[in-house]
Amino acid sequence: MPELPEVETIVRGLRAAVVGRRILGVRFGKTDFVAEPAVIAERLPGSRIASVERYGKFIFLVLEPAASEGARCYFFIHLGMTGQIIPRTSGSPIAPHTHVFFELDDGRELRYTDIRRFGQMMLVPESAMEAFRTKLGPDPLEITETDFLALFRARTARVKALLLDQSVLRGMGNIYADESLWRARLHPARIAANLKSAQLVALHRAVRKVLEDAIRLRGSSISDFLDAEGQPGEYQLHHRVYDHAGKPCPRCKTTIRRIVVAGRGSYFCPRCQAPPRKTSRPPHKRRSAPK
DNA sequence: CTTACGGCCTGGGTGC
């Protein structure tokens, strides 16, 4: 569920709520999405939350060790599709699918809830941070126009697949890819290398505009996004095409369609966003019948 | 190297 604007909203909320707090203990429910839970349960207690940051769709807590000895470390949380992380008073009712509890020194606990458990948690030592960072592409809000164009120039993948690829740009997801492509009037299945510079410039601007507007409205709440205060966002009220199949395009009134591109439901206006002229890719192989 | 696709997990909605 959460893409860059939702994660940014959560990070801002967590900053206000938990920076400066000390972690007293960690308790787990299911741990199949946690890297080395035993190490986490041993290392985190006693540490102080020095800051909360976003890196693409990852949230990370910068943790200072209890005493002067020990190195600071970085605790990464990825929310996957259905993850939520919200501070609650200890003893308050526990939502179903809550699997991690970080007990704080002020009588509250940070709770991690994740229905589908597509999220991730891991402790990253300082020495591994550089390797971690370089696996992801630039931030779509920071990249220059020149660098943005260079990302798409020599790529034969569909433009939407590249927008969703975190090693190309960090933070875009399915909603904001579709909304950006609509603004830029580009069909999601267009081959990136076939796009003109002006079209890529338009895409860069669209991405920035969509993400900035979405952050301003505290993200999109489709079914279960809640920020760190447990509040929904409002950008879903401003979606132009996402989940709008059958509704009129806000620009030209043509009926919005849903197709599958890069394995994801993709919403677009068949008139504003002209399909690729001719597929230069090999014809679709017919799937053989299962078994 | 690059691209495409099934799988992971649970729940909500739809149609029979």
Added chain:
DNA sequence: TGCACCCAGGCCGTAA
């Protein structure tokens, strides 16, 4: 009411 099926904001491993 039940059941089968499809869909969901993400990403990883594997195959071609």
